[in-house]
Amino acid sequence: MLINFIEQLINGLRTGSIYALIAIGYTMVYGIAKMINFAHGDIIMVGAYALYFSISVLGLPVPVALLLTVIVCSVLGVLIEKIAYKPLRKAQPLAVLITAIGMSFFLQSSSLLIFGSTPIPFQSVIPNENIKVGPVTISSITLVTLIVTAVAMILLTLFINKTKLGSAMRAVSEDKGAAELMGINVNSTISMTFAIGSALAAVAGILYISQYQSMKPTLGALPGIKAFVAAVLGGIGSIPGAMLGGILLGLIESVSKAYISTELADAIVFGVLIVVLLFRPSGLLGKKKIVKV
């Protein structure tokens, strides 16, 4: 009973850390561009297909393929921003949101046209073995996921807090105009944010596909939406919030899947979102915004 519960928690931690990786992308983009990048979830899907394409079709060795996947996603993220979001930087939020939804649909339907709707099976790039820690069994994929996520988060935190580019990012998200006056190139900072966010989404995509081993064009939609829920839960705009929100969401999902109902798990996850927003609209770690008239 207890062992089962611990295993569920570890499962939740694994899903949660994937959500956290995606949620960081949402939160960074929201902090800097004040928009929800709906297409972010579909970057995961592009990452999964890019990995499949470079290993199964091009026959590249795994490390090269992994690197290529991350590069493809980063470039795609930057391109999306340049083509679809940049012309709307001064537009009303509704217009930007609709464009982002359009972009998400565009990515999904393009990959549907290219790869078809039948799920493609794909062998995990991480060797799958079960590791026993006392009575608890952990799969190697889970272990790798947890380690990779932890490393990515530590590197990101260091990058944002210790480097010049990181402080430029924080400055732009604080006040775009003032940052520009201080000589920060706002456009390239925004591009960099999209690149980092998409690279993290690519990593999430690789981990996700190693776990589920089957891909279809809509695979990014649900984790994307859930990661967004995680970002909102933690307080959108706050990076530690996204990490916390992602892991909490993963735990909630895995526990409700195990003990309540598989079908209702999604409903519970979204229910949590609504409740959190009603009682704490700025999320768990978010800052309260005061609107001046």
Add this chain to the structure above:
Amino acid sequence: MKILNKKTIFNIAIMLLAYVLVFVLINSGILSRQYKSLIVPICVNIMLAVSLNLVTGFLGELSLGHAGFMSIGAYTSALISINTSFLPPALSFFIAVVCGCVLAAVFGFLIGVPVLRLRGDYLAIVTLAFGEIIKSVINYLNFTGGSKGLSKIPLYSDYNNFTVVFIIMVICIVLISNLINSRDGRAIKSIRDNDIAAESIGIKISKYKVSAFVIAAAFAGLAGSLYAHNVGIIKPNIFDYNKSIEILVFVVLGGMGNIPGSIISAIILTVLPEFLRGADNLRMLLYAIVLILMMIFNNSKFKANLSLNKTFRKLGKED
């Protein structure tokens, strides 16, 4: 007053013309079965587009859960008409449609409450979450048939009963466009343009926001019940996120805050995929491109210059 009368007569003439045209088309056998079966979906989509336009175009809040309300209307009415088959069809259908509409309105109220605390992006995501919750609860429950859905729903609103569907659609359009042109409608539009200014001149924001959501949900439920009694089989997956986006595309293409626009784009985008048969994937791609290009075009300098041009100003947004 005189101009208003002229406009009303013009609108009535268009509606009668549309009705006669479709009636002749159905009964003269010009249309093939395939095209006849498109007529009710067109009406349903028009209702969905017009009601979403009330929330998105006039109130200025993005709702991504419109298909959820539609599914509530569809399931409620289908369950009622399946279980009241002992009643005369007209009565059974009437009860079913009214209940579908009312229950959808109740859920519209439930989602209208979070609306008061949230705005913009957060609200959009809550409506999305709401739609997903409805879908997975319907999937989970037993009496809704789970993922297999409901079948053998009596076909009370297929193209043979086109007149009923048409009348309901006209009522829906007339009610919403009259609402928009009334005092309450102006209040709703003022919230969209500047909610703080609207509140400072004494407009009750909460009241108008909730009522806009409730009305839109009620009409979506109505559209859903007509949909259910047209196709005969409903499944939870029909009313997913993609359906909500499809309705949003109708509204965006037709022009946010423009009811004739919504009607026209709903007609075009329902008929067009029939010509693109076998290329269903292309349809989604088309929707995506429409959304992105419309938004970029709306905010471009080209559009701004165009709306300054005298000839185009007349054709521009009606409000």
